[in-house]
Amino acid sequence: xxxxxxxxxxxxxxxxxxxxxxxxxxxxxxxxxxxxxxxxxxxxxxxxxxxxxxxxxxxxxxxxxxxxxxxxxxxxxxxxxxxxxxxxxxxxxxxxxxxxxxxxxxxxxxxxxxxxxxxxxxxxxxxxxxxxxxxxxxxxxxxxxxxxxxxxxxxxxxxxxxxxxxxxxxxxxxxxxxxxxxxxxxxxxxxxxxxxxxxxxxxxxxxxxxxxxxxxxxxxxxxxxxxxxxxxxxxxxxxxxxxxxxxxxxxxxxxxxxxxxxxxxxxxxxxxxxxxxxxxxxxxxxxxxxxxxxxxxxxxxxxxxxxxxxxxxxxxxxxxxxxxxxxxxxxxxxxxxxxxxxxxxxxxxxxxxxxxxxxxxxxxxxxxxxxxxxxxxxxxxxxxxxxxxxxxxxxxxxxxxxxxxxxxxxxxxxxxxxxxxxxxxxxxxxxxxxxxx
Numbered sequence: 001x002x003x004x005x006x007x008x009x010x011x012x013x014x015x016x017x018x019x020x021x022x023x024x025x026x027x028x029x030x031x032x033x034x035x036x037x038x039x040x041x042x043x044x045x046x047x048x049x050x051x052x053x054x055x056x057x058x059x060x061x062x063x064x065x066x067x068x069x070x071x072x073x074x075x076x077x078x079x080x081x082x083x084x085x086x087x088x089x090x091x092x093x094x095x096x097x098x099x100x101x102x103x104x105x106x107x108x109x110x111x112x113x114x115x116x117x118x119x120x121x122x123x124x125x126x127x128x129x130x131x132x133x134x135x136x137x138x139x140x141x142x143x144x145x146x147x148x149x150x151x152x153x154x155x156x157x158x159x160x161x162x163x164x165x166x167x168x169x170x171x172x173x174x175x176x177x178x179x180x181x182x183x184x185x186x187x188x189x190x191x192x193x194x195x196x197x198x199x200x201x202x203x204x205x206x207x208x209x210x211x212x213x214x215x216x217x218x219x220x221x222x223x224x225x226x227x228x229x230x231x232x233x234x235x236x237x238x239x240x241x242x243x244x245x246x247x248x249x250x251x252x253x254x255x256x257x258x259x260x261x262x263x264x265x266x267x268x269x270x271x272x273x274x275x276x277x278x279x280x281x282x283x284x285x286x287x288x289x290x291x292x293x294x295x296x297x298x299x300x301x302x303x304x305x306x307x308x309x310x311x312x313x314x315x316x317x318x319x320x321x322x323x324x325x326x327x328x329x330x331x332x333x334x335x336x337x338x339x340x341x342x343x344x345x346x347x348x349x350x351x352x353x354x355x356x357x358x359x360x361x362x363x364x365x366x367x368x369x370x371x372x373x374x375x376x377x378x379x380x381x382x383x384x385x386x387x388x389x390x391x392x393x394x395x396x397x398x399x400x401x402x403x404x405x406x407x408x409x410x411x412x413x414x415x416x417x418x419x420x421x422x423x424x425x426x427x428x429x430x431x432x433x434x435x436x437x
Contacts, residue, residue, distance in 0.1 A: 024058040026101070026144035028068065028132045028151040029110060035158040035278045036079055036118040040191040040242040045118040047082075048279075050153060051110035052096075054134055056144060059103045063138030066098030068112055071131045075116075078128035079155050082115035101136050118157045126157040158278035161240065161271045162190030163197060168267075170288040174256045176323075179209070182252045182287065186269055188240040189279070195239055196272030201232040201252075205325055205383075206260030207289060211253050227327045227381035235272070259384040260291035261324035261423060286330075295384070296321035297421060298429035299338060301407040305437045306396040311349060314434055316340055316407045317389045320382045326423060327381030333412045334377040336421075338390060340407055342372050343436045345400035350393025352376065377412070396436060405434040 030052050039045045054066040072081050073092035083089050087096035096112045119126075130153040134146040166185040174180060188194050203210055205228045210218065216234035240246055254265060265287040271277050298319050304312040318338045320326065326335055341360070342348055349369050351357070357371030358364070365371040376390045408431045411421060424430070 022140045024056055024061050024063070024139035024144060026054065026056050026063070026066075026134060026136050026139075026146045027104075028134050028146050029053045029055060029104075029108075030130075030132055030151050030153050032152075033154050033156070034116065035156050036116055036122075037162060037189075037191040037278055038118055038122070038124065038157065038159050045120075045122075046189070046191065047115050047117040050114040050116060050130075052112040052114055052132070053108070053110035054098050054101045054136065054146075055104040055108060056101055056136070056139070057103065058139070061139050063101040063136050063144060064099060065137040066101040066111075067135050068096040068098060069133045070094050070096060070112070070114065071133075074129040074131070075155060076128070077119055078122055078126045078157060079116045080119055084113050084115075087112065098136075101138070116155065122157045124157055124159045128155050129153065130155065160190050160192050160276055160278045161188050161194035162279045162282075163187070163194055163240070163269045163271055163277055164189050164279070164282040165267055165269055165285045168285055168287050170290070172288075172290050174260070174289060174291045176256050176258045176260050176291055176293055178291075179253050179255045180289070182254060182265065184248055184252050184267065186240070186246045188242055188244050189282075190277075191242055192275075193239055193241045194271040194275060196235070196237045197240065197246075198268075198270050198272060199234040199236070200266075200268040201234070202266040202268075203230045203232075203254060204263045204265070204327070204329060205229060205381075206257045206263040206291065207254045207265060208257045209253070209255040211248075211250060213249060223383075227329060237272075254289070256289070256291045259293075259323060259325050260289075261293050261295055261326055262329070263289040263291065264329050265289060291324070293324040293423075294425040295324040295326040295382075295421075295423050296426050296429070297336060297409050297424050298426075299407050299409045299432045301405075301432035301434040303435045304394060308396055308399050311393055311395045312436075314392045314394045314436075315389050316376075316392070316432070316434060317387060318378060318409060319387045320384060322384035324423070325382060325384045325386075328412075329381070332380045334380060335382050335412070336378050337410045337412055338376040338378065338388075338407070339410055340374045340376070340390075340392065340434065341405045342374075342394075343400070343403040343405035343434060345396065345398040345403050346405070346436045347395045347397050348374065348392050349395045352390040352392060354378075355390055355392075394436065399437055401437050403436045405436075407432040407434055
């Protein structure tokens with residue numbers, strides 16, 4: 001499904017400043033596949049740019065003098081290569097210099113833009129391979145090398161339409177109630193016409209009032225298995241010749257609902273008539289839309305009593321007090337974990353669904369019952385009024401007057417203590433107590 005989960009891409013591991021690991025690794029960032037179109041109407045084949053780069057893991061080390069070796073001998077008869085200025089070619093190989101090798105992250109950019117086009121006599125389906133090796137200076141031993149024979153790009157010559165969505169920047173300063181215009185431009189970068197095409201828009205729960213087009217059907221989901229969203233499926237009979245640009249009949253607008261927070265609008269485009277898009281990686285955009293709002297997470301505990309040997313039901317409850325809903329629409333991680341620290345003298349004999357046993361420090365506990373700590377996962381989204389209760393069966397093994405356990409809500413990863421949720425305006429209600437007798 002289009003509006004499902006957007007898997008995170010490359011990510012650098014985080015290390016505590018007081019105990020940095022003394023390891024590092026050099027990596028090559030390369031596209032796994034690239035399709036090169038033939039020329040339109042017998043003309044010159046179009047060029048495509050491959051973004052290639054180096055990065056390393058450990059930000060506690062400085063890595064310099066990256067040397068990326070690119071071998072294009074496998075492209076003979078398939079593609080022609082134009083080397084960028086930081087590469088020194090020798091035959092079918094080139095060594096490309098990267099003065100400073102970054103760690104991967106939001107500021108990462110590829111350092112070696114390699115330009116390819118289909119060879120003059122290449123035929124549809126012709127295929128070749130680019131391989132890469134790399135070394136650099138730095139790391140714990142003074143030198144780093146990317147894993148040998150582990151990185152390559154398969155290049156294929158193709159023919160057909162190539163519908164591409166123009167880049168759309170995120171909306172970062174929205175407010176509930178705002179209406180925003182989303183610029184949507186579709187270009188056919190292929191060498192053949194697209195005889196009609198479809199556009200699919202998937203708007204998350206906090207985006208409403210999508211512009212209505214006669215060519216579209218609009219379907220809201222019920223939010224039972226996946227976070228609620230609205231899907232607009234549109235079919236256009238326009239013929240897009242190579243180089244043609246399409247824009248919607250009127251600007252695409254969305255409104256940020258009163259419960260909006262971290263929203264997204266997914267846009268898909270596909271050629272019609274059974275045609276295959278020759279470069280589908282630019283057919284999809286996941287636009288992030290942020291609203292200046294908050295979601296107040298809270299937990300409540302319980303008070304139970306019983307004589308030694310008796311069992312009672314203890315309920316701990318999570319609630320989102322709004323005003324916004326919240327969803328981890330990219331990672332699909334639980335929005336939060338509700339934690340129970342079992343009171344002294346009590347033993348959990350019945351565990352609700354979604355709760356896992358742990359040692360007090362969070363380690364592995366071998367049995368489902370009897371653990372000193374339980375972490376209960378919520379779904380990857382909660383509405384602005386979601387309430388979820390976890391009911392534990394608790395046996396009183398020993399009467400300890402006023403025995404108190406702790407209830408708390410946490411991010412899915414990390415510990416409570418630092419600010420757990422940057423959208424939560426009130427941290428005082430993120431903890432509660434479970435008392436026995």
